[in-house]
Structures are given as structure tokens and as C-alpha cells.
Amino acid sequence: MPELPEVETVRRGLEPAMAGATILALEQRRASLRFPLPENFAERLTGRRITTLGRRAKYLVADLDDGNVLLMHLGMTGRFIVEDTTGLHEPGDFYLGGGRHLQHDHVVFTLSSGARITYNDARRFGFMDLVPRADLATRHFKGLGIEPLGNELSGALLAALFSGRRTPVKAALLDQRLIAGLGNIYVCEALHRAGIHPARMTGSLVGADGGTTPALEALAEAIRAVLEEAIAVGGSTLRDFAHTDGSLGYFQHRFRVYNREGEPCRREGCGGTIRRLVQGGRSSYFCDVCQQ
Numbered sequence: 022m023p024e025l026p027e028v029e030t031v032r033r034g035l036e037p038a039m040a041g042a043t044i045l046a047l048e049q050r051r052a053s054l055r056f057p058l059p060e061n062f063a064e065r066l067t068g069r070r071i072t073t074l075g076r077r078a079k080y081l082v083a084d085l086d087d088g089n090v091l092l093m094h095l096g097m098t099g100r101f102i103v104e105d106t107t108g109l110h111e112p113g114d115f116y117l118g119g120g121r122h123l124q125h126d127h128v129v130f131t132l133s134s135g136a137r138i139t140y141n142d143a144r145r146f147g148f149m150d151l152v153p154r155a156d157l158a159t160r161h162f163k164g165l166g167i168e169p170l171g172n173e174l175s176g177a178l179l180a181a182l183f184s185g186r187r188t189p190v191k192a193a194l195l196d197q198r199l200i201a202g203l204g205n206i207y208v209c210e211a212l213h214r215a216g217i218h219p220a221r222m223t224g225s226l227v228g229a230d231g232g233t234t235p236a237l238e239a240l241a242e243a244i245r246a247v248l249e250e251a252i253a254v255g256g257s258t259l260r261d262f263a264h265t266d267g268s269l270g271y272f273q274h275r276f277r278v279y280n281r282e283g284e285p286c287r288r289e290g291c292g293g294t295i296r297r298l299v300q301g302g303r304s305s306y307f308c309d310v311c312q313q
Contacts (some may be wrong), residue, residue, distance in 0.1 A: 024093050024204035026251035030164050032076045038136035048129040055148040078201035090154050096146030105136040135160040165201040169244050176233035176241050183223035184231050186310045191219035191300050208246050211253045213278045214243035218312045276308040
């Protein structure tokens, strides 16, 4: 499933065509994706102007001029193909999957910007919804934690989130009620950079007074750095994710631990080996020397 950097990359690719544009026409080619599309979906969107295109966790959030929000989630294989004055930008080759097939083109937007944007989703695990902006906090965003790229993330905040919890730090970081949008890949990478073992208990990271510690400060910095680096190069392109312009993400070439079991640690002077353990049904990769 695309993680936060992949979704943010898609948002940035769509923004020039969508933000400020009016939806001149919408073609709905099936009644449902993961869930049924909203009633009168095409009629309600046609003529609406997209004021901004944002992101919350792994959701794309298109604010409309009538106070509603078009909420879009990519699921596992969702992608947008943009056709504009520069041509058709569509997915190319993938590491673990095929390219675009026209029978999986499910929703087509025609915009006043001159762009035609198609939502393609082979497995149909993605979804779209129309929600009043005022209702988001009590519906799709209910219980979502802080944004890891926002100004809120700090060692002090992590101390407050972890205090009193008896859970491994890896599980805590994947808990969307605490921090929204973090996924398995980037949590493994951030923990390695911070020198923290994924099975270490959260309570051991918090200061005796319940405050922050050097380990938590390093973790907050590592989370932000890993996400920002991944966004800068366009994500990791696991499975068949592709950007809106068809190019592949390349952060996977910078992985220090993820999917590198048995290889030497890349931390200078470490000498350790990357190991794997299963936590909550997911693989955790870590160095057996420098992560404590």
C-alpha cells in the first residue's frame, strides 16, 4: 500500500491540474470502488471548483467551493493518470506488477485547467467520498493522530504519547491514533536512524519525569528526515505504485534496513547485520548492533 510519501507525491503531481480548476464533467464508469460511490456522485461534482488539494494522513483532500470535500484514498493499486497539454502521463513498468489496463479506469475528471484526470484501480481497494468539511473530524478523520510532518512532532510530544503505554515502540509508531500516516517501511528506517530497537518498550524511552529524552528527540528528527527524503525522491514504489507522471519512486535504493535481512549495517563503523523479526504480522528490520 502506498505510504505517506507516495500519497504526498501524488498530491503534488495532481495539484497543478486540480487546484483552482472547475470540474467540467465527471464520468463514473462503475457504481463502486472499495465502497459504493456517493449517490449522484457525478452530478454533485460537475460544476464545482476545487479550491485546494491537500493531504491528511494517506487521504487526498480536495476542498470544493460548496463547502464539501472530495476525499480520495488510493488503497493498494489506485493511481491517477493525467492528460494535459504536455501529453499523457501514465504508469510505466513496475517492480511487482503490471501497467495500466483501460478496463480499470473507473472515474474520469475533465477540468477547466485543460487536464483530463483518470482514476485507475485494478484491485478497487481505493475509494472516494463526498463529505461536508465540517463533518470530516467525526467521520473519516475521527481518531487520527498528529501529522508526522507537522510542527507538532517533537521529542516532548512523543514522550506524552508514549507515557504509560506498555507496547513496543514499533507498534506505537504504527498506531494511527497517535501519529497518522506512518507505515511499516518508514518506521523501520526511522528507528534505525535513531538507534532504537523496534521491540523496545515505549516506557523505557520516556524520561523519569515523564518528559523527553535524547532518544525521543532523535526519533522525532529521524521520522521527519526519512519522510522528507522519501518525498524528495518520490517514495519507494513497492508493488505497483507509480507517480502521476508515470515515473517510479527511488527511495528504496536508500533503504538502510528495510528488506535487507542478512546484509551488513550501513551505519559507518557499526559492523552489525540487519535482522528481521515479525511484530503484529509485519516484518521489522533492524541492526543487531546499533539499535538498542
